[in-house]
Amino acid sequence: MAGETGMIYNIQKYSLDDGPGIRTIVFMKGCPLRCKWCANPESQETFRQVGHRASTCVLCGKCYMACPKKCITLAPDDERKVIIDHDVCDNCGACVEVCLHDAMRFYGRVVTVDEVWKEVKKDLHYYFDTHGGVTISGGEPMYQPDFVAALLKKCRSEGVHTAIETCGFVSPESLDKVLPFVDLFLFDIKHMDSDEHKKWTGGPNEPIQQNIETVVKAGKDITIRFPMIPGVNDSHEHLVKLAERMVELNGMAKKPIGIDIMPFHNFGENKYQNLGMPYFFAGMDRPPQEKKDEVMEIMTSHGITCVVR
Ligand code: SF4
Ligand code: SF4
Structure with a gap:
């Protein structure tokens, strides 16, 4: 409705x-x-987006392994630590599910x-x-x-x-x-x-x-x-x-x-x-x-x- x-x-x-x-x-x-x-x-x-919060990321690599689009780069020497190629990411959320540190997160919920x-x-x-x-x-x-x-x-x-x-x-x-x-x-x-x-x-x-x-x-x-x-x-x-x-x-x-x-x-x-x-x-x-x-x-x-x- x-x-x-x-x-x-x-x-x-x-x-x-x-x-x-x-x-x-x-x-x-x-x-x-x-x-x-x-x-x-x-x-x-208007849609739900995936973002990455470097402050709680421990660089465990779980998101990298889980991403079906292979659009995550682990970057230990970069202050962002994990870089998502947002041109390729379809916001599926597989990375959010595996992240134990609330570093991968959704912005938006219905x-x-x-x-x-x-x-x-x-x-x-x-x-x-x-x-x-x-x-x-x-x-x-x-x-x-x-x-x-x-x-x-x-x-x-x-x-x-x-x-x-x-x-x-x-x-x-x-x-x-x-x-x-x-x-x-x-x-x-x-x-x-x-x-x-x-x-x-x-x-x-x-x-x-x-x-x-x-x-x-x-x-x-x-x-x-x-x-x-x-x-x-x-x-x-x-x-x-x-x-x-x-x-x-x-x-x-x-x-x-x-x-x-x-x-x-x-x-x-x-x-x-x-x-x-x-x-x-x-x-x-x-x-x-x-x-x-x-x-x-x-x-x-x-x-x-x-x-x-
Ligand atoms: S799964 Fe979470 S804590 Fe591990 S590297 Fe990815 S964002 Fe960082
Ligand atoms: S939302 Fe899906 S496609 Fe985007 S980075 Fe996470 S696992 Fe990869």
């Missing part, structure tokens, strides 16, 4: 960063964009709404004590709109506050399916210029801006999230354009819309290694304090509530 099962890659408990209160985060697999700074590369593909709800409801008292709830993240939650709508509906029916973190690059039909069951949207704006947006994320920004307006006009709680990436979208001119768009959106809204600034970090870099993917921003530093102060000053001078995360 549509919406009964979904592909997730993680459920994270006790989060304080993804909506109000204490929250459980359900990470969906699959995303229509390919942001070059993505901190969750394991979220991008779950039912009931399975996720069983996990989520273990922390009901935290949600109710702290005005927390459940946040669906990704990947892009609305890439699996039937499953996510069904899960959010279940949470709502049990009195649990719901939020989604979205890149917004989804069809209006997908948004329509999910929108009635969301209490709070954490909605990305990554670049105000559509050509630049496409260059850095793989998609234009017009559908995103249109979907934001749909959410705002529906009277939903919404916070804009801005990943501030050095050299991509952190120029003074761009930050002013973003502030002006925030003023425009607030003019359409029934409730004030604030912005969370998410400064670049490279915490996801090792996951690129695990999956044998190139990492575009290797070695890049986090934005300096002056840049964080600058964006704060620009937003507040436009009357926008701003939090730098």
Whole structure:
């Protein structure tokens, strides 16, 4: 049945960063964009993937022996230790089955709404004590709109506050399916210029801006999230354009819309290694304090509530 099962890659408990209160985060697999700074590369593909974690690998060679495609190389002198030829690997999982050290692992599993709800409801008292709830993240939650709508509906029916973190690059039909069951949207704006947006994320920004307006006009709680990436979208001119768009959106809204600034970090870099993917921003530093102060000053001078995360 549509919406009964979904592909997730993680459920994270006790989060304080993804909506109000204490929250459980359900990470969906699959995303229509390919942001070059993505901190969750394991979220991008819609299918279950095999990856290798060098930190627990003991180089026993069991995976090498088990692989029917012969696409594993043991590399004792390489910091990756085991190298998978992902062009040949078909994610069969034979290597995962034989690895005793959790070094070969799947990213992604199919779950039912009931399975996720069983996990989520273990922390009901935290949600109710702290005005927390459940946040669906990704990947892009609305890439699996039937499953996510069904899960959010279940949470709502049990009195649990719901939020989604979205890149917004989804069809209006997908948004329509999910929108009635969301209490709070954490909605990305990554670049105000559509050509630049496409260059850095793989998609234009017009559908995103249109979907934001749909959410705002529906009277939903919404916070804009801005990943501030050095050299991509952190120029003074761009930050002013973003502030002006925030003023425009607030003019359409029934409730004030604030912005969370998410400064670049490279915490996801090792996951690129695990999956044998190139990492575009290797070695890049986090934005300096002056840049964080600058964006704060620009937003507040436009009357926008701003939090730098
Ligand atoms: S990934 Fe697992 S099975 Fe393969 S060499 Fe490392 S510890 Fe052994
Ligand atoms: S998942 Fe890939 S690397 Fe692992 S055994 Fe199958 S084909 Fe080989």
